Amino acid sequence: MKDNFSTQSAEYAIYRPTYPQELYDFLFTLVNEKDAAWDCATGNGQVARILAQHFQNVYATDISEKQLSQALKLPNILYKVESSDRADVPDESFDLITVAQAIHWFNFEAFYAEVKRTLKPDGVIAVIGYSLMLIDKKVDKIIHKLYEDILGKYWDSERRYIEEGYKTIPFPFEEVSAPHFQIKTTWNFNQMIGYLNTWSSLQHYKKANERNPLEYLFTELKEAWGDDAEKEVRFPILLRVGK
Template sequence: MKDLFSDDSKQYQRARPDYSPAIVETILKYVNRRELAWDCGAGSGQFTQRLAPHFQQILATDLSAAQLAEAPHLANVHYEAAQAAECPLPSQSVDLVTVAQAIHWFDFDSFYTEVKRVLKANGVIAVIGYGLIQAEQTELNELLQQLYFETLKGYWDAERRYIDESYQTIPFPFHEYTTPTLSLDYAWPAQQILNYLQTWSGLKHYQKLHPEQQPLAALLDFFQQQNKQQYQLHFPVLLRIGSVSQQ
């Protein structure tokens, strides 16, 4: 598993989208018991804190100790730095495994072997993510698309394609449930958008190789010419839910 986000853990925690209650509600429809959950690839705890009110105990793991240090302190949550395929929990002890915006970095085979080891009979796995940011304002959306598909073409890690393919091409060796179409909807000021873009791994790779260039120049010019306080944005939700045996 790659660690691309430790260096900017505080910015990642502040700038990344939050997860909606609708995502959690959709997942919990399939979870019969709520004693223990494992949130793998938890980062700074964005999804962990959404799960916390619904479980007696949660283990949140991540490769990055720096990311976990930014996570909120919750009484029923234990954070631990660990590889995705090295869960410290006993076999058949977990009711729900979640992975939010991280599974595309995992070694699928070793992770799924660990998932099947720790899940109880009829335990549930939920893979969550969000796709490319979309703006309602046409000109802004075109600039975001240009940045993603043109300026940063060739600078994304190969694993990013799984997000572009809506997680539909990742292996998923479980009994799978049908999920609704969901999106994360926001009204963000210009600085929030720019802060979010700075967390993109593709942008980090570009800036490392071309420190003299400004890949966000067109967006900076656009925002300077606007007189808008906020911009309406949407992130398509990627969601796959399954169980180790059919319920």
């Protein structure tokens, strides 16, 4: 599994969007018991801290110690530096396993073997993610220019799974039909810039060229943003749920 986010772990914690409550509410209706959940590739614990409000115990793992250092510490969350292919727990431990905006980096076969080992017989796995945000036509056009024209070759090949809506990932489970959800938030201009700086491709570009590509587009982005103090931002959510 690649670690593309330790470098910008602080920015990730500040600027990455959070999932809506209705997504969690849907998942919780599918779970019979709420004894234990595993949030794999938890990052800064964004999902784990919501799970902790509903489950007695949450096991939250990530390969990035820097990401985990940004996570909210709660008494019923155990954070551990572990990869997705091995959880240090007994068989049939979890009622719910979540992996958010990360499965495209995994060795699918190894992770799914561990899911099948650690999930209870009636347990649920939820693979969650989000695709490119939508703001408005002018801003979206510049962001697409950044995404495709400038950073295109700097995206890892695994990014294609997100572009394909997670529909092409292997998913060897009894699939549960899920509603469509989206993240809705409001950003000011600086929040948008902060978020763009968390992109793994942008970090790859900076490493290769010793320059931040946003420098080339900053004026265009500012003009496209206009005089609005804040704008509504939407992220379509990707979701595969199985038993």
